[in-house]
Amino acid sequence: MLDHCSISHKGGIVLWSRSFTPDASRVAASAASPVNSLVREALIEGRTGEEKYEKDGYAVKWTFVNDLELIFVVAYQRILQLTYVDELLAALKTLFIKLFEPFLATFLASLHAVDTGKSSEGAVSWNFAKAFENWDKLFDKLLASLEGKAAQDRKARAKPIQYQNVEPSPAVDDLENAPSDSADNTMDEEQIARNVQALKNRLRGKGGRMVKRGGGKDVGSGKDSHPGSDSDAPSKRKAKAKTQRKWGNEAPTAEEMESLDFSTEKPSDGAANGQLDLTALVDEASLGTRTQDGMYEVKDWEFGKKNEEDDVISQALRSSAVAKQPETSTSLGALGSLFARLTGSKVLTESDLKPVLEGMKQHLMKKNVAKEIADKVCEGVGESLVGKKVGGFQTTNAAVRQALSNSLTRILTPKTSTDLLLSIRTKLSSPLPSSQQRMPYSMTFVGVNGVGKSTNLSKVCFWLIQNGLRVLIAACDTFRSGAVEQLRVHVRNLSMLGVNGATDSKGRVELYEKGYGKDAAGIAKEAITYARDNDFDVVLIDTAGRMQDNEPLMRALAKLVAINTPDKIIFVGEALVGNEAVDQLTKFDRALRDFSSASGGAGKERGIDGMLVTKWDTVDDKVGAALSMTYVTGQPIIFVGCGQTYTDLRQLRVSNVVQAILSD
Missing domain, CATH: 1.20.120.140 (SRP54, nucleotide-binding domain)
Incomplete structure (x- = not known):
């Protein structure tokens, strides 16, 4: 339902208004009302070409009557899908002008006379309540008709499709023997009913096929209902069957079981002594640098330094x-x-x-x-x-x-700090009451399918390990096949890469997983509790990829965010997308804000806090996705991924991106 509707003069005089709930009435009277925000942030600034204005959970639509200087405004809860608002505005404008145009013209002329100094009477002398005393009833009638029409449309869309049982067509001789019409083609109702019943009886006895309950044979035809199906099935199965292993009556030996075990990778010849080939995991040329205080920093992405x-x-x-x-x-x-x-x-x-x-x-x-x-x-x-x-x-x-x-x-230019290490160390070093345990710093990685969330989460994990932090990776992608196994391989590899990039770091990174088909929000909560009890510094939460238009999956993601309140929500997007980046980010951010406060959390809206852009090495100087993403959210790009090893992570400098965009 609507929250507020009003008709005003462009000078700010409210001719008529209606609030439909007590809360809406209080909101409309406050300075922070969506209508007042519409005037300040859209109408005064001239941004009137937009379809609608959204503010604090409200959606506002409007239309003008320029010759009479009127503004018609309708406000409603943004989460509601009111399909009749545009039709209401058009009908409201047409009906109001048709009924009160002489009065409105006189009122407008008096305002112009006051502005030019030709009259001393102001708008306060006009009695709008008396002038529009019958308008409330007409508006209620108009609104009720539109709401009723919208309700009927919803019922029509929700009504299941009715399938009719089609009787078998009668045989030709049955039709010939059917009772014919009289010469003048007139029959009484009883005769018609008798003819229909007689035809149905003949169809049941001759043309209809009645099958026994529970299968079996067809009544009337005397044949199987599916002739040849049983006899043909074995031959088809034999033709499609794969070669099966024959185990015999004895249990398989240890050697046979090992040859059939594909759950873990077998050690290669170079890793027979437990040593991992680090060249496949770390690119020495991409390694970051150490600062004077020992902090590991990833390299900057520099435009024009390659090839x-x-x-x-x-x-x-x-x-x-x-x-x-x-x-x-x-x-x-x-x-x-x-x-x-x-x-x-x-x-x-x-x-x-x-x-x-x-x-x-x-x-x-x-x-x-x-x-x-x-x-x-x-x-x-x-x-x-x-x-x-x-x-x-x-x-x-x-x-x-x-x-x-x-x-x-x-x-x-970032509006917020991009120094994640500073944020992590600030939280870990802040004083706490003696009775309270310190919570780890948590980051949730979200995005659409196939952008590289798990791979780049592992790169961030490597960066954190190099800075001496203990990291727990929470496998909350419980939908995609192989998602947990992929993270397990990353954890195994990262365990071999210590603080110096080559020493063992077992215990610095672990995987928390509960398998597939479980509630991702519950797994994330358990992982954070496990990290708190086992002195982990950071929890990296991997989520399943989902399209921005899939409302059920977006609600599930908002539930995870609302219940666990992560310190950072990082959107992982591709550098290859153009217009799609705007749509993805806008809908992810809006869905998180809309659903997070209603998903059982602390009631606070949460949106995207930063971006990680993948496949950066594939676009050369076409880095416009960075501009689009930052413009839409106002949030910074924290890292960009530019390769397949754990060291292929870069941070952006604004000057380098500007240089790439301006280049020819």
């Missing part, structure tokens, strides 16, 4: 071109060529920038930036350039680069 030896000639040509240019000149390549027409001293206007901004948008989209994000970025760049006086091509070029660079930097 330089494969392009020596191009590099020499670029160096030669740079040497001939003055130090103050900065090239923007294809983007710079868009500004070639803007030479000489002039003030930039919207018409000057329109084709340039369109070319800039195309450039960003080629870098894998989502279309709607590219539109908003270019809009901000245009606003910063309109009215700016430029002189000379190089000056214009530098101004454009600076404006675009500032916009990208502003978007990518």
